Amino acid sequence: MSQFASDNYAAMHPEVLAALAAVPAEPAGAYGADPTTAALASAVRRTFGEQAEVFPVLTGTGANVVSLTAMLPRWGAVIATDRAHLHTDENGAPERVGGIKVLPVPAPDAKLTPEAVHGWAGDLGDIHRAQPLAVSLTQATELGTVYTPGQVRAVAEAAHAAGMAVHLDGARLANAAASLGCSLREITTDVGVDVLSFGGTKNGAALAESVIVLNPEAVDGMEFVRKSAMQLASKQRYVSAQLLALLTAPEGFTEPLWWRNARHANAMAARLREAVLGTAAVDRGLVQFTQPTEANVVFARVPRQLAEQLRHQHHFYDWAPGGHPDLVEVRWMCSWDTRPEDVDQLAAGVGALA
Template sequence: MNFSSDNVTGACPEIIEAVIATNQGPAMPYGADDGTARVEKMIADIFGCQPDVFLVATGTASNALALAVLCPPYGSIYCHPEAHIQVDECGAPEFYTGGAKLVPLADRDGKITAADLAQALASEHGDVHHVKPSVVSLTQAAETGVVYSIDEIRALCTVAHANGLKVHMDGARFANAVAALDCAPADMTWQAGVDVLSFGASKNGAIAAEAVILFEPDLAGQFAYRRKRAGHLFSKMRFISAQLEAYLKDDLWLTMAAHANQCSQTLATALGDLPGVTLNYPADANMIFATLPNKVIAGLRADGLAFYDWPGETRSTIRLVCAFNTKMADVETFIASARHHSA
C-alpha cells in the first residue's frame, strides 16, 4: 500500500479506453484533430469563458512555459518557499523565462498572503539594479496540502494587479481544490483575477496530460511559439487530447478528486486523534503532512506501508498522499497500523 504520491498510480480505466479508441484510424497532427477542438470547447464551457488553451504533457512544462509568457528575463516571480517551481523543477522556470528570478515569500500556514506580497512590493521602486516584479505564482491546492479560499486568491490578485504583476496558478491538483471548495472553476481562477492556469490531470488519473489555460488576451501567439520551441507541440496531439476529453467528460475529474480528498481527510482525522501525532497543516485536499513518533513510522513501514519522509522538516515528519484509486480499505489498514504502533 503506497501513500507516497499521487504519481505512483496508474491511469483510470476511462482514460485508458479513450486512448485506445483514439488509436483507430488517422487524425490530423499538431493539435488540428477533432479531439483537441472538443477539449478546447469543454474547457471553455467548464470555465465559462473563451480562454486560449494549449496542451502539454508535464506539469513542469506547463508551469515553465506559462511563466515564460508572463515574465521577462529581468523579472521576478513571487512564490511560496515550497512551491514546485521553486524546489522541484530543476530551474525550468528560470531557463524558459531566460533568467527570471524566483523570490519566495513567507510561509503562512502553508500559503502565501496578500499582505506579505504587498510588503515585498512596497520596497520596489523600479530600480534598474533590481529585478522587476512581474508575476506572483500560487499553487492550488498547495504543496502543503492546504487550499486557498476564493477570498485569499482574490486578495493576492488584487495586490498583484495593482502593482502591475500578472498572476499564475499552478493547478497540478486543481481538481482536488475545486472539489474541496465545491465551487465553480471560474470562481477561483479568472473571476478572482488569475491570468494563467496550469491545469493538471496527470496526478488525478491521466497518463500524461496538462493544459495551459490563458485567460489573459494576447498571450496565445507568443505561447504557441514557446510551446513548439520547448518540444511540447506533439505531432500526435490526439493522444493527449483523448486523455483530457475522458477526464473532463461527465465530471470524472471532480469525482476522482473528491474520492482522493475523502480518503485523505478520513486518514488525517484518525491520525490527529493519536497520541504524539501532529498534523503540520490542515488536510484540505488529498495530502497530509504529519509528525509522528519514530517508533510509529518504523512500525508502519514494517507493516508494508509506503510513504515519504519529508525533506526540510524533522526526521519524524512524513507526507501521505491519497489518489483517485486509493482504496478506503487501505486507508483503514494504515489507520489500524498507526493505532497499533501508537499503543
C-alpha cells in the same frame, strides 16, 4: 504494498484509458490540428469561460515554465512562496529553461498573501533588480492547504494593481475545487487568475497537463514558447483525449471525472486523518498533525522508528525533519484509486505500532 507516497503513483483511470482507446485509429492533423483537440478546446471554454484557450503539454513542470515564460519579459521575475513547487521541486527549470528569477516569500501555510505582493512591488522600476511582474499561487498548496476564492481574489487584485500578472499552478486544482465545493471557474477565471497550469496526471491521467490562458492579454507568443520549451506533442490528440475525459461527464454520470476523482481522494485523506485521530498514538502525543487536511494529503510528525516500521507495508515519504533526531514529519498522500481498506490498515498500523 499500499501507496501513500504521491498521487503520481496512481494508475490511469479506466475512463481516461477508454477515452484514449476511443480516439479514431486513423491519421489526423499533427500538433493539435485534430478533432479531439478541438473538442478539448470547446470543453475548456465551457468550463473556464469563452476567452479561455488551452495548450496541452506533457509535464507539470513544463506547464509552469511555458506559462511563466510567455507571461514575463526577459527581465521579469515571479513572486511565489518558499514552498512553491516551481521554486523547490523543479530542479531550477524556471531559471534554467525560462531564464526566470523566482522571488520566494516565507509562508508557513504555503499561501501567498497581498502583503507578500506589496513587499516585492518596491523593486518595480529599479534597474538593479529583477522586475516582479507576475505572481504564482499553488492550488491546492504543497502543504495541502486550500485558498478560498476570496483569498485568490485578494492576491490577484493586489498583483493587478501593481501591474503584475497572476499565474496559478493547478496541479491539484481539482482537489481544491472539490474541497471548496465550487467549480473550476469559480477559483480561477472569476477571481482574477490570468494563466493556469491545469493538472491531469495527479487526477487520473497518464501523461496530460495543460496551460490554460484565461486572459489573452497576459501572455505573448504562447504557441512559440510551448514549442521552444519542448512541450508541443506531435500526436497531441492523445494528450487532449485524456484532458477531455477529465472535463466531461460520460453517459450515466452527472459529474465530470475530475470532480469524482478529486472528491474520492479528498475523502480518503479525511478518513485517514479521522482514523489516526482515534488511535492511542494521538492520545499519547506520539503522532501530531502538522497541517490541516483540506485536500488529499495528511501531514504528521511521528517517531522516526514508527515511520520506518510502517514502511514495511505502506509506501510514503518523509517530508521534513521533525525537530528532534527521533522525530520526522511524514506525508500521506491519497489519490483517486486509494482504497478505504488501505487507509484503515495504515491507521491501524499507526495505532498498533504506537
